[in-house]
Each structure stands twice: as C-alpha cells, then as structure tokens.
Amino acid sequence: MSYLFDNAADQTPDRFSVLEARYDSFSKEQLNLTGLDPGWRCLEVGGGGGSLGNWLGERVAPGGEVTVTDIEPRWAKTRPRPANVRLVRHDITRDPAPGDGYDLVHARLVLLHLPERLRVLDRLVRMLRPGGWLVLEEFDCGWTPVLATPDEGATALFERVHAALMGLLEQAGAEPLWGRRVLGTMMRAGLHEVTAATYAEAWQGGGEGIGLHRANVGQVAARLRESGFGEHDLKRFSALLDDPAFVVNSYPMISTRGRRPRQEAGR
Numbered sequence: 001m002s003y004l005f006d007n008a009a010d011q012t013p014d015r016f017s018v019l020e021a022r023y024d025s026f027s028k029e030q031l032n033l034t035g036l037d038p039g040w041r042c043l044e045v046g047g048g049g050g051s052l053g054n055w056l057g058e059r060v061a062p063g064g065e066v067t068v069t070d071i072e073p074r075w076a077k078t079r080p081r082p083a084n085v086r087l088v089r090h091d092i093t094r095d096p097a098p099g100d101g102y103d104l105v106h107a108r109l110v111l112l113h114l115p116e117r118l119r120v121l122d123r124l125v126r127m128l129r130p131g132g133w134l135v136l137e138e139f140d141c142g143w144t145p146v147l148a149t150p151d152e153g154a155t156a157l158f159e160r161v162h163a164a165l166m167g168l169l170e171q172a173g174a175e176p177l178w179g180r181r182v183l184g185t186m187m188r189a190g191l192h193e194v195t196a197a198t199y200a201e202a203w204q205g206g207g208e209g210i211g212l213h214r215a216n217v218g219q220v221a222a223r224l225r226e227s228g229f230g231e232h233d234l235k236r237f238s239a240l241l242d243d244p245a246f247v248v249n250s251y252p253m254i255s256t257r258g259r260r261p262r263q264e265a266g267r
C-alpha cells in the first residue's frame with residue numbers, strides 16, 4: 001500500500017495551493033489556541049507545500065525553531081524559509097524520530113493516508129514534552145453534501161465519482177472517516193484537555209476550493225477508467241467542477257488537539 005496522491009505528480013502543487021488557500025487560516029486559528037509562543041520547539045509532520053511550517057517559524061521567533069518533515073520535500077523546498085525552519089526528508093512511519101521534547105507537534109491530512117496511523121499517533125505523543133500539544137487536523141470525507149446542482153444527474157455523477165475516489169483511497173490504506181475518529185483516539189492515547197473544532201464551507205463550480213476535486217480526480221483518472229468510468233463521465237465531471245450552478249460542501253476539516261500529561265502514571 002502506498003500514498004495514493006504520490007507527490008511527484010503534476011497535480012501536487014494545485015492540491016497544496018487549495019489546502020493552503022482554503023484551510024490555512026482555520027489551522028492558524030486552531031494552532032494559536034495552544035498558546036503558541038516565541039521560544040517554542042515545533043514539529044510539522046508531512047508539511048507538504050510548507051506554508052504552515054513557515055508560519056510556525058515566524059510565530060515562535062525569536063528563540064523558537066520548527067522542523068518540517070515530508071517524504072517528498074521538493075515542493076516546500078521551492079519556497080523561501082525563515083532561518084529557524086529546518087526542512088527534512090523523513091518518513092514518519094519508519095525513520096528515527098527527528099527530535100523529541102517538542103512543545104507542539106502538528107500534522108494536517110497526513111495520518112488519514114497512513115495505514116499505520118495509530119502507531120504513528122503514539123509515536124507523535126512520545127515526541128512531545130510533558131504538557132506539550134499534539135494538533136491533528138484531518139478531513140471527514142463522509143460529509144460532502146451537494147448544496148446546489150444544475151440537475152439531479154449532476155449530483156448522481158458527483159456522488160458516483162467521489163465514492164470511487166474514496167474506494168481508491170481505502171485500497172491504498174487511507175481511512176476517509178479518520179477525522180471523526182481522532183478525538184477518541186487521542187483520549188485513548190492518554191492525552192489531556194482533548195478538544196476539537198470543525199471547519200467547512202461551500203465550494204462553487206469554477207471556484208478555488210473545488211479545484212481540490214479536480215486535482216485529486218485528475219491524478220487518479222487512469223484508475224477510475226480501469227474501474228469502469230468512461231471518458232464521457234470524466235469529461236462531464238470536469239465540466240461540472242467549472243459550473244457555477246454546482247456547489248458542494250467542502251470536506252469538513254476537524255482540528256483536534258490534546259496535551260501530553262504533565263505527570264505520567266508510573267513516572
């Protein structure tokens with residue numbers, strides 16, 4: 001099993017720019033709620049395009065530092081970084097920890113894709129200092145209602161293509177409903193002060209957000225053809241994403257945070 005949206009693909013920068021444009025302000029708001037302060041040491045796992053890693057670097061200066069990891073750091077590399085932000089090629093499922101004693105560990109839309117997500121979550125907890133924050137931000141891909149449609153056939157087509165995309169994600173070991181499972185998993189991992197907030201918005205055809213569906217479906221078009229979608233369906237789907245009469249709810253992003261206990265049982 002491997003990451004479905006291989007980051008060497010042409011669609012990658014489009015995916016990262018939608019995520020940055022549509023979700024970074026929510027993520028920043030949520031990260032600020034941890035009390036993020038100058039001097040903090042942070043780990044940004046699977047940093048993608050690097051926008052949040054850079055922002056964390058600015059927020060923790062002076063005195064703080066940020067390590068941004070990714071299995072494919074080539075996209076973050078193209079963007080200038082503050083001096084206190086280190087970018088490393090790193091696989092969170094198997095490479096030695098890039099550090100420990102972090103004040104904050106953040107990952108957005110990474111564990112959803114990893115079959116080993118529970119083990120990785122435990123690893124991330126162990127990389128925190130006592131009292132440090134883990135912030136995991138994940139989609140719940142199970143709630144994407146169509147909010148306006150040019151015709152019912154368009155809604156059915158969207159739902160059919162979307163369901164097939166979710167099936168491919170699952171085959172690759174992803175968990176499309178992971179967002180709704182994070183809070184309970186963090187509680188079971190022994191974190192304290194666990195809480196969550198969710199952000200969603202309307203994505204209209206031709207707009208910026210809906211470009212995420214274009215990037216995702218474009219990247220797996222060959223697989224969709226293999227699973228029975230014809231050229232006509234895929235062209236209609238693409239035209240729908242440009243049609244302002246079509247509006248779909250964005251993926252809800254559930255931002256969950258919790259703290260490593262200051263004193264752990266048995267210590």
Ligand SMILES: C[S@@+](CC[C@H](N)C(=O)[O-])C[C@H]1O[C@@H](n2cnc3c(N)ncnc32)[C@H](O)[C@@H]1O
Pocket residue numbers: 003007016019020045046047048049069070071072090091092093107108109110113114
């Ligand atoms: C959907 S993108 C999200 C990027 C970024 N976190 C954001 O929200 O904009 C998932 C990112 O996780 C990275 N990734 C996937 N598997 C990984 C692994 N095992 N270790 C570290 N990064 C990984 C991918 O390369 C990609 O950059």
